[in-house]
Amino acid sequence: MTSPSRWLLRLALVTVLVGIGSGLSGMVVSWLLHLLEHVTYGFGEGSFLDELPTPSSELKVFALFLAGTIGGFGWWALRKWGTKVVSVEDAVTGKRMPLWSSLGNISLQIIIVGLGASIGREVAPRELAALVAQWITRKTGVTAREAKILVACGAGAGLAAVYDVPLGGAVFAVEILLAELSIATVLPAIATSAIAALVARLVTSPAPLYTVPPLELSPSLIVWSIIAGPVVGFAALGFVVLAKWAGAIRPKNWLILIVMPVIFTLVGVLSIWFPEILGNGRALGQLGFTGTAPLLLILLVVALKFISTISTIGAGAAGGTLTPSLALGAGLGAGLGGFWLLLWPGSSISAFAFVAAAAFLAGSMRAPLTALVLVVEFTGQGQAILVPALLAIAGSVMVGYMTTRRRDWAKTPRGEGVA
Incomplete structure (x- = not known):
């Protein structure tokens, strides 16, 4: 050999x-x-x-x-x-x-x-x-x-x-x-x-993480995706910035013995009325993909999940933001998409949630391909609406890229380029 x-x-x-x-x-x-x-x-x-x-x-x-x-x-x-x-x-x-x-x-x-x-x-x-x-x-x-x-x-x-x-x-x-x-x-x-x-698969289920009805393409969805992409991108950027800030200010000494139980207990109390804020975000994501709750309630849960996750990180916990990001995007898409339907009917809440989930995840991870593939595999859907999803992802990631470029440009002496 x-x-x-x-x-x-x-x-x-x-x-x-x-x-x-x-x-x-x-x-x-x-x-x-x-x-x-x-x-x-x-x-x-x-x-x-x-x-x-x-x-x-x-x-x-x-x-x-x-x-x-x-x-x-x-x-x-x-x-x-x-x-x-x-x-x-x-x-x-x-x-x-x-x-x-x-x-x-x-x-x-x-x-x-x-x-x-x-x-x-x-x-x-x-x-x-x-x-x-x-x-x-x-x-x-x-x-x-x-x-x-x-x-x-x-x-x-x-x-x-x-x-x-x-x-x-x-x-x-x-x-x-x-x-x-x-x-x-x-x-x-x-x-x-x-x-x-x-x-x-000896212990996990091969079924998609989320149950999502079949999604269909529509002119309304395409236009909404172009507009919503940057909006979702700013929300994702805010989530990333606050998560990093929360990680930076987390207790570095014995204070964590007090701060973490207090913060976690407050989240538990809040979950009495809003159980969807608990866990990795699966409940909120499913709420967004089905769109069965009132739109204002979905947006309220999104805000509370945003706060509870940032607070959990700030309390000193280690963990991920991937699935919370997807859930926040799905909930935000359902809420914003529901109001868009009042102006231009013709699509479904599930489609808006899918597109925004992919855009939010792409913006928070700065990884458009990974975000799209994960949302497709998490839901078992998406082939029919790849075009609006890609448009929203492009708008979302561009926000983060341009923000970073502008910050780097501001730090660079005049006359010097930024690679």
């Missing part, structure tokens, strides 16, 4: 191992989340929108208080005595993820999300999958570049596994983590995400 053939066989084997490891990571996270939800609220599958009105108000408030207490103590201890947690982005560049601190951070995320905290659940499986991928690449002795690609692919595959979005996980790895479109990045990304999704 020639040396190139031996190298290719070894790389293929390592890629398969990373895919399996990422799938197992997603499977473990999903199982633990469903177990915790079942023990706390009496269900392990289904949406907060369908299931949360059943538990008592006292149970929801107590669950959030418990989440804040456990999270506050856990992150205080972890940040005081543990090794600094290395993010997935830093792990891709070669920084080693500390085993026990990473596992502690992942466990705390699972606990607070399972108890209903208003934050995304997608960071935990990405971190666990990246940790496993990093261990595999060290043990198999691949090159630094191969390790970088495989760790990124492992993180993307972790996302693919927990939500059963194989294409979305692959595009996430290539577009966001690697920012390199080539055969060397695309092939392992596709392979690892596909393998991970298959492995995780």
